[in-house]
Amino acid sequence: MTRNFRPFANDFLVRAAVAAVVLVLAAIVLHVVTRGAALVTWEFLTTAPRSAGRAGGIAPVLVSTVAVTAVALAAALPLAVGAAVFLVEAVRPEATAARLTRGCLSVLAAVPSIVFGLAGNMIFCDWLGFGFSILAGGLTLALMILPIAACVAETTLRMHGEDRRAGYALGLPQRRIVWSIMLPAAAPGIFAGLGLGFGRAVAESAALIFTSGYVVRMPDSVFDSGRTLAVHILDLAMNVPGGDGNAFATATVLLASVAAVVALFTALDGKRGRDFI
Amino acid sequence: MTSFPSIISRRRRIRWHGTPNALKDAVFVVVLWASGVLAIGAMAGVLIVLAIGSAPALSQAGLAAFVLGADWYPTAGEFGLVAMVAATLAVSAGALLVAGPLGILCAVYIRYYAGDLAGAAFRVVLMTLAAIPSVVYGLWGMTVLVPHIAAWQPPGTSLLAGVVVLSIMVLPTVAVLAEAGLRQLPSSLYLGSLALGCARHAAIKRIVLPSAKGPVAAACMLGLARALGETMAVLMVVGNAVAMPDSPFASVRTLPANIALEMAYAIDVHRSALFVSGLVLMAMVGLLLAMRWYWGGPDDPQF
Amino acid sequence: MNIQTTGAAKAVPPPGRGEEGRIRVENVNVAYGAIKALSDVTLSIPPRRITALIGPSGCGKTSLLTCVNRLIDLIPGANATGRIFLRKTDVLARDADLLRLRKRVGMVFQKPNPFPFSIRRNFDIVLTEFGVRRRDDREKRIDECLRAVGLHTEIGHRLDMSACALSGGQQQRLCIARALATRPEILLLDEPCSALDPMSTMTIERLLLDLKDSVTLVIVTHNLSQARRIADECALFWTECGTGYLLEHGTMADLTDRPKNQVTADYLHGRVA
Numbered sequence: 001m002t003r004n005f006r007p008f009a010n011d012f013l014v015r016a017a018v019a020a021v022v023l024v025l026a027a028i029v030l031h032v033v034t035r036g037a038a039l040v041t042w043e044f045l046t047t048a049p050r051s052a053g054r055a056g057g058i059a060p061v062l063v064s065t066v067a068v069t070a071v072a073l074a075a076a077l078p079l080a081v082g083a084a085v086f087l088v089e090a091v092r093p094e095a096t097a098a099r100l101t102r103g104c105l106s107v108l109a110a111v112p113s114i115v116f117g118l119a120g121n122m123i124f125c126d127w128l129g130f131g132f133s134i135l136a137g138g139l140t141l142a143l144m145i146l147p148i149a150a151c152v153a154e155t156t157l158r159m160h161g162e163d164r165r166a167g168y169a170l171g172l173p174q175r176r177i178v179w180s181i182m183l184p185a186a187a188p189g190i191f192a193g194l195g196l197g198f199g200r201a202v203a204e205s206a207a208l209i210f211t212s213g214y215v216v217r218m219p220d221s222v223f224d225s226g227r228t229l230a231v232h233i234l235d236l237a238m239n240v241p242g243g244d245g246n247a248f249a250t251a252t253v254l255l256a257s258v259a260a261v262v263a264l265f266t267a268l269d270g271k272r273g274r275d276f277i
Numbered sequence: 278m279t280s281f282p283s284i285i286s287r288r289r290r291i292r293w294h295g296t297p298n299a300l301k302d303a304v305f306v307v308v309l310w311a312s313g314v315l316a317i318g319a320m321a322g323v324l325i326v327l328a329i330g331s332a333p334a335l336s337q338a339g340l341a342a343f344v345l346g347a348d349w350y351p352t353a354g355e356f357g358l359v360a361m362v363a364a365t366l367a368v369s370a371g372a373l374l375v376a377g378p379l380g381i382l383c384a385v386y387i388r389y390y391a392g393d394l395a396g397a398a399f400r401v402v403l404m405t406l407a408a409i410p411s412v413v414y415g416l417w418g419m420t421v422l423v424p425h426i427a428a429w430q431p432p433g434t435s436l437l438a439g440v441v442v443l444s445i446m447v448l449p450t451v452a453v454l455a456e457a458g459l460r461q462l463p464s465s466l467y468l469g470s471l472a473l474g475c476a477r478h479a480a481i482k483r484i485v486l487p488s489a490k491g492p493v494a495a496a497c498m499l500g501l502a503r504a505l506g507e508t509m510a511v512l513m514v515v516g517n518a519v520a521m522p523d524s525p526f527a528s529v530r531t532l533p534a535n536i537a538l539e540m541a542y543a544i545d546v547h548r549s550a551l552f553v554s555g556l557v558l559m560a561m562v563g564l565l566l567a568m569r570w571y572w573g574g575p576d577d578p579q580f
Numbered sequence: 581m582n583i584q585t586t587g588a589a590k591a592v593p594p595p596g597r598g599e600e601g602r603i604r605v606e607n608v609n610v611a612y613g614a615i616k617a618l619s620d621v622t623l624s625i626p627p628r629r630i631t632a633l634i635g636p637s638g639c640g641k642t643s644l645l646t647c648v649n650r651l652i653d654l655i656p657g658a659n660a661t662g663r664i665f666l667r668k669t670d671v672l673a674r675d676a677d678l679l680r681l682r683k684r685v686g687m688v689f690q691k692p693n694p695f696p697f698s699i700r701r702n703f704d705i706v707l708t709e710f711g712v713r714r715r716d717d718r719e720k721r722i723d724e725c726l727r728a729v730g731l732h733t734e735i736g737h738r739l740d741m742s743a744c745a746l747s748g749g750q751q752q753r754l755c756i757a758r759a760l761a762t763r764p765e766i767l768l769l770d771e772p773c774s775a776l777d778p779m780s781t782m783t784i785e786r787l788l789l790d791l792k793d794s795v796t797l798v799i800v801t802h803n804l805s806q807a808r809r810i811a812d813e814c815a816l817f818w819t820e821c822g823t824g825y826l827l828e829h830g831t832m833a834d835l836t837d838r839p840k841n842q843v844t845a846d847y848l849h850g851r852v853a
Contacts, residue, residue, distance in 0.1 A: 010482070011390070018386045032413060035420075086309050086310065097313060104316060106566075112506020115323065115327065118326070118552055165693070168654060169686070170682060173679055174302070181695055205509045234509055237419055251416055254412075
């Protein structure tokens with residue numbers, strides 16, 4: 001018996017760790033959903049919050065969230081695709097410019113979101129004069145998701161190296177190869193990268209509290225301040241005694257939308273499952 | 278098979294309308310390089326803005342006030358960051374102490390224990406953990422974790438709560454990146470040790486993990502970097518009193534939480550002092566990145 | 581054999597330069613970084629014939645092939661010196677017009693590589709770039725190319741299906757057809773059949789024999805019997821310490837029956853791996 005104990009203990013350790021992780025995930029999701037799901041009604045989704053969010057719904061919050069993430073994705077897409085095409089087409093992989101760009105992107109990926117908040121506050125709210133607005137928040141998030149989206153776009157483009165070579169062998173000019181061959185061929189992967197970016201953007205609160213602000217009114221334009229779902233949860237939990245219920249309901253909506261969109265974009269990507277990290 | 282209509286005899290009659298359009302090509306190249314420069318500029322821009330924002334406080338109070346000052350009363354000109362730096366390090370290091378080993382075990386499970394289906398399923402679990410917004414973790418921490426700790430050691434909002442929440446958040450980062458590191462090892466290494474008669478656990482412990490030391494360490498570094506920068510979940514559970522972390526049940530305030538809490542009303546030097554907090558935070562993350570590059574590892578800016 | 585005389589043949593070719601479709605390789609060296617892959621190859625590939633490049637792996641056959649259309653430029657660190665003349669242009673010259681060169685010299689790869697779009701789009705991308713703007717002109721050219729590779733009966737009516745849905749052999753023939761869309765004078769084939777089953781291989785071999793009336797074909801192959809079946813000329817490459825060189829060149833019959841080297845004789849009769 002003693003001889004067999006050690007392998008048993010080691011294997012047990014691995015399986016116990018895995019079981020613990022699964023249990024924790026289940027506990028958190030179940031806790032949030034059981035406390036929130038009952039409150040998520042059509043009315044909750046379509047009415048404005050009342051009494052600082054304790055009662056009423058989250059309609060303006062939903063609208064702001066969609067607006068902020070839309071701005072973020074719209075701004076990040078060209079930037080990320082541009083950077084990826086630059087890395088694949090304009091420079092050799094070992095060139096200084098390529099290494100510098102790649103290095104900058106991976107540093108950018110490691111910048112804490114609160115620092116993006118600081119930078120976005122200064123650049124977009126102050127210098128460009130957008131104030132606390134959906135536009136400022138969205139552009140800040142665009143900077144934040146740029147590195148992930150660019151990285152995914154680059155890997156996908158590189159997966160189509162065969163098509164690239166075929167294009168060159170046919171005597172097509174570079175711009176034609178990029179526009180007509182590489183980008184259409186890599187589109188699913190690029191959109192999957194944007195999906196990952198969306199997951200980040202919609203979950204973000206630290207970079208938004210002082211860029212898009214926390215005004216809870218229905219925004220009229222992108223120059224209005226708007227409160228996103230994550231910021232709404234934060235505010236209800238921290239500043240509104242008795243806001244717990246609606247905080248959980250909002251968290252349920254947030255979880256559901258993240259799950260839906262990430263699943264959608266992963267399905268788009270098809271064959272190659274990507275790490276959502 | 279039909280024979281091919283003569284290509285060469287017709288070739289001469291063809292005019293190539295699409296002669297290389299020099300202008301279009303030039304514009305394309307300019308756009309390409311502009312996008313590359315833009316990516317570099319985004320990074321540089323963030324750092325420069327951080328530096329510009331910090332300048333007033335640094336020139337007025339001096340770096341010494343931030344490093345040596347004991348207290349944080351920014352409106353009264355006291356800018357001591359030491360307690361918050363210590364708290365940030367304590368929470369993050371505590372989280373890594375839990376999430377590091379656990380994450381490595383999870384990576385080992387996916388790579389060497391689970392079958393295809395179980396491995397894929399567990400990856401979904403990790404992805405889900407990574408996808409959960411940090412405010413949701415914070416909310417869970419506030420309503421479940423903190424009351425439990427409070428029942429044991431009031432007030433509950435504490436370093437310990439921060440460590441627990443953060444370790445759950447950091448775990449998927451460590452696990453997935455460590456798994457990527459293990460995947461880079463030649464499979465002959467593991468299979469070879471099994472062929473030599475090693476038991477699975479011994480092969481993993483004595484052969485696989487030691488040879489994956491670099492990438493696994495890099496995964497931990499990235500996990501730590503992520504922990505350092507995490508704002509909201511920590512802010513919601515640690516109490517946010519500026520104090521040296523002298524006990525796991527003490528209320529503390531981390532650097533990112535400090536920025537998030539005070540930025541809304543900070544003006545002038547106070548605001549600038551918050552940019553200094555950001556700069557210090559960035560420096561800590563930068564140090565970790567440098568260590569990660571030194572150790573090498575899966576080169577994956579997706580983190 | 582029907583060799584068509586064209587404009588270039590009227591002018592007397594200057595010494596050292598070939599008529600249309602001829603490839604004159606002069607003192608070509610290829611290096612990848614510090615590693616020399618091909619050493620001092622001089623070789624004249626005749627127009628409108630099938631020339632097989634054979635030899636063991638790593639002897640620089642493919643390197644030579646990619647020099648002819650300068651696709652070697654895509655490989656980081658690769659460097660080719662020497663001169664390769666197509667008619668009067670040196671394709672290895674620094675200022676060579678690569679796009680025009682690659683229109684004149686088509687290439688087919690080991691693995692079929694149709695673009696992951698519809699069959700029509702595979703041609704349209706090429707044709708519109710080369711100035712065939714009218715839709716029915718393009719249709720005509722697509723039909724012509726598909727006819728040339730015998731695909732028109734199989735897929736001529738299904739141009740909107742994805743090219744990736746075709747079988748391996750069909751994909752490879754589609755790639756040949758796509759390469760023909762630029763109306764090249766030379767077609768380079770890098771082991772075009774090595775990923776295909778015997779039936780598809782046979783189809784492609786017949787196709788190449790049909791095509792050689794109008795284009796110069798250079799084919800890299802590891803399959804000696806394939807070389808015997810289709811090649812008019814043959815160049816045997818050999819390798820020494822990782823550097824390839826041209827061992828012997830001549831008509832297929834010369835190399836098989838009257839080899840100048842013992843190694844050639846052994847290799848062609850399967851006595852050397």
